[in-house]
Amino acid sequence: MELNELLAIAKQERSQAKPVQIRCCTAAGCLSGNAEGVKHELEAGIKAEGLEKDVEVSGVGCMRLCCQGPLVQVDTPAGSKLYEKVTTQDAFAIIEALDGGKTHISEIDLSQPFFSYQKPIVLENSGKIDPEKIQAYIAAKGYQALYHVLREMTPGEVVESISHSGLRGRGGAGYPTGVKWATVAKAKSDRKFVICNADEGDPGAFMDRSVLESDPHRVLEGMAIAAYAVGANQGYIYVRAEYPVAIRRLQTAIHQAQRLGLLGSQIFESPFDFKIDIRIGAGAYVCGEETALMASIEGKRGLPHPRPPYPAESGLWGHPTLINNVETFANIAPIIRNGADWFASIGTEKSKGTKVFALAGKIRNTGLIEVPMGTSLRQIVEEMGGGVPDGGTAKAVQTGGPSGGCIPASAFDTPVDYESLTNLGSMMGSGGMIVMDDSTNMVDVARFFMEFCMDESCGKCIPCRVGTVQMHGLLTKLMQGKATQADLALLEELCDMVKNTSLCGLGQSAPNPVLSTLRYFRQEYVELIQEYLELIKD
């Protein structure tokens, strides 16, 4: 395939577009509300009315406000409407109203902060294109960045460009992506691998799933660019079995890309070969940890091993391996297309670009948001999220999942970036954001996350295997009002010990939810202890 052929596909796809578009969200959130059925009804209705020539019904990716799903967007030359909570019975009314008439179905105001504060880079195609159609991705400028890279840039220039953009890993720790790529590129080996980490196991998080379900080709393109930059010819996407829709769409995307010669051998008539295979994880949180993930791909038990050696030196089967998160790869093509300077101009000084969050909890608008780094928590929780329903007040927001912590409402003016969140004792993590209101007991929150870590600990190292059980026991004792000051002291001692002695990131960060709630809500722990003292006094 040559560039003109790619552009021809894009042109043809655009010229075939019908004047009226009905887009049904077919990402997991809406699918669970029977979006598939809605789409069927709409298609049948359009056919019955003989409108097929002018109206196209398509399934698209997540349209963000998942709590109001299934969502259906209607684009006519006169404007756009976004319908919420659409049922199969509503299809007829939507079709009737295509000429601008009113319906009984409620519409979502597209000018509210929830939408207007978003800056889609990763999600630029999400909700717009059909994820199962490669032509749709190509029409949205897809694979042009890959062409540019393979035909007009050296691997060194690509690495340089990613470094210059300031992109940092979106999988949690925020390690500079350019530095990681440069390390793998420099490693000497005749075989190298690229891995996309799509294991996403944090409770409440669905960013990576959404990207895969809404725009899988963008991830493939990012991986291919990375592979060229570091000198790899084989890629793996490690995705959890709980994500069947994402897996199916990835498979479709890989087949389509192979058929067009965008994956496989001599891509874009260049000497570069790159193949991608999917590896399905059986659903263990620890398999998101890179060394455990690689063991799992190799067909072994998903156990982490000590680093160094780092994957960049010795990864899959001992070969240098680049491992990045889904969202990290999804940022690559736009950076190449629009330039590193463009990307570096978005966000804060040390955290560039945007971040996708899965906004959930005690809040009016829950769903997927993509905001520039530096957006404040207040803007996200109060304006985009619309605050706590039924007159409650937000007490804290939990970020970073089981590795993160709770940030109190008093710190809501903090800008969201890697350093600020770490300074508050939490972390960016992969992007789960759970809002808690006044009715939430923070000790209980800490206990919930500890239970998660206890269940997900692989059991290999002692501090994590036994420490999480002990800490969970102490938190339970606190909640039952049976704990003393000595128990609290022991809990704090175990937090310190487990954090500093565990083998992998799971154990090292498992105490974080306890430490952060102790830091901001210590009073709640103390109250539970005092209750007990009162009780035994009587």
Next chain:
Amino acid sequence: MTVKTLTINGQLVSASEEETLLDAAQAAGIHIPTLCHLEGVGDVGACRLCLVEIAGSVKLQPACVTKVNEGMEVYTNSDRLQKYRRTIVEMLFAEGNHICSVCVANGNCELQDLAIEMGMDHVRLDYHFPNRKVDVSHNRFGIDHNRCVLCTRCVRVCDEIEGAHTWDMAGRGTNSHVITDLSQPWGTSQTCTSCGKCVNACPTGAIFYQGSSVGEMKHHREKLDFLVTAREKQQWNF
């Protein structure tokens, strides 16, 4: 072979670049506590008892899998490390059922030795009192999972020295346990050669010779050492 010089607890030590901090320390007569480490088989860095402090790094590193480096400044017995180690040993006592007075390994047990070394006179943590099994289906050996510390020494010795790979791990977190073959009674295992290497590798009284009573379980680690040296260096003298 490049030689590296480093200091351990202020003492100047030299080692070849292939050596680990544990090797270097042992050669210099500096003791670092270990449990999952076993001479002759691969290291897994799982027990975390050998963690040491390295100047210039905030993270503690396991001596058994960390290679020596030129100019490294290593500390092996700070108060902080001692406290962590003691807690690790306490955790193991709280996790299984370790009632030494009725144990075959009483007096010949690495876990017991560690507890003594750490000055662990009581356990501050809650005991789990897990309901674990005992398997005496093998005609010569037995395993009492209550005394297993999940060090995987049996797994590695069986795989790497005997080549049978009878042992493996199953379950995760606190449900982790060692299994024989596809989690079947040891006595029905098709792969076990009854060589007894796991019996000698086990640091505790978990794997034992049937018929041994309290305090009788002697571990012959030197037999494993002998086999490894014999194979690797072609030296056959005991």
